Amino acid sequence: MELFSGIGAQHMALERSGVPYEIVGICDIDPYAVQAYEAIHGPAPMLGETKDSQGRRIGDVTKIAHIPKDVDILTYSFPCTDLSQANSKGKGLKGEHSGLLWAVQDILEQADEDGRLPRYLIMENVPQVFAKKNSKDWNRWMDFLSSLGYTSTSGTLNAKDFPGTGQNRNRAFVVSHLGTECPPLPVPTGGDTVLGDVLEKSVDSKYYLTGKRLQGMEKSSAKEGARGNGFRFEPVDRSSVSHAITTKEGSRKTSNFVRDPSRCQQIGTVEGMGSGKFESTKRVYSGKGISPTVTRCQGGQCEPKVLEGRSDVRKITPKEAWRLQSFGKRRRDGTWDDSAYEKAAASGLSDTRLYGMAGNSINVNVFQAIVSEIDRFDSKTDGGRKGQKSMEAFGGEVKRGKSRRSS
Secondary structure, three states, X not given: OEEOOOOOHHHHHHHHHOOOEEOOOEEOOOHHHHHHHHHHHOOOOEOOEEEOOOOOEEEOHHHOOOOOOOOOEEEEOOOOOOOXXXXXXXXXXXOOOXXXXXXXXXXXXXXXXHOOOOOEXXXXXXXXXXXXXXXXXXXXXXXXXXXXXXEEEEXXXXXXXXXXXXXXXXXXXXXXXXXOOOOOOOOOOOOOOOHHHHOOXXXXXXXXXXXXXXXXXXXXXXXXXXXXXXXXXXXXXXXXXXXXXXXXXXXXXXXXXXXXXXXXXXXXXXXXXXXXXXXXXXXXXXXXXXXXXXXXXXXXXXXXXXXXXXXXXXXXXXXXXXXXXXXXEEXXXXXXXXXXXXXXXXXXXXXXXXXXXXXXXXXXXXXXXXXXXXXXXXXXXXXXXXXXXXXXXXXXXXXXXXOOXXX
16 A cells, blocks of 8 residues: 555565565555656556546545555555655644655544554654654654554664665665554665666757756856855766656656767758868767867867767666666667656646656665565565565465565
């Protein structure tokens, strides 16, 4: 069961883990996220279902009265808007957005009355949720979980420390189990991916910065540096991991930008200039990449001609952002399975929406590691029996010797 379901990172992690499962409910207030979710995963039961102002189907977490029976895993990655380091005026867990955590409390209180508490709860958010300024409200939340009978494990995990990611994304996680013990968070196994691994071989020119914009960002960054501000523009080295993907990817100077090392490409010719063996003097090149060989012929229009206004710096593409969140999966031959991204993009979503969804998402590979820890923990308990009960409750087929988790 996915509260604040976004584009379904949890769903994809369960699918890749090989653990039999069934999604019994999702909930998200963003109609575009719902559109992407269903394009990728297919239709799913909507909890707190309502319509937005344009009549589109959405889920409102404050409108969920009861949850289904026998839910094994409930995820609640509530908005980080009021917690984020980028929001200096955020009100923390009392804020309009991050305060939706308390709507989850209402849901669990009702589930307790109904005898329907999920066996596991999983939360992901920015590390600031653990910050001292939020400690009073956060401790109140943890005390509430304890009062319901949950035992919890909490900490931070960085996506760059897990295989197949290539992104420096440090996030807070809490796993809670309805019982006296709780599975640990996964131990990082080490990253094996860098930014260069996820970059497309050829991208549209619209992703390149104009020379004017590049100069403006460099000038602004120099001023910020003089003031001692750490939020500065600097292209990311392809041999390192990327910065954390944000909802405004490509629009801020702190976004992920890369330099294109490809050779300078001819993009046209100048009409009305010479002919014969000096044909090369008519060629016009893009300002991206390495220039052609400069000869001793200087002046007389023999020098390489470069079309101004284009730089060799570009932002990452939406597809690359989705790869960095592990929605794309790298095959053994080095090619990528980008089917999740392609399904979302084909549903008519703009680049801006696709960037935003990647920035809001949980990293799939990290969540998959958490699911694997829960599965190992369950194998030592009677979790399999209870999982079968859950599957039966939703009309599914129970396979002998295996449980099917409802989420």
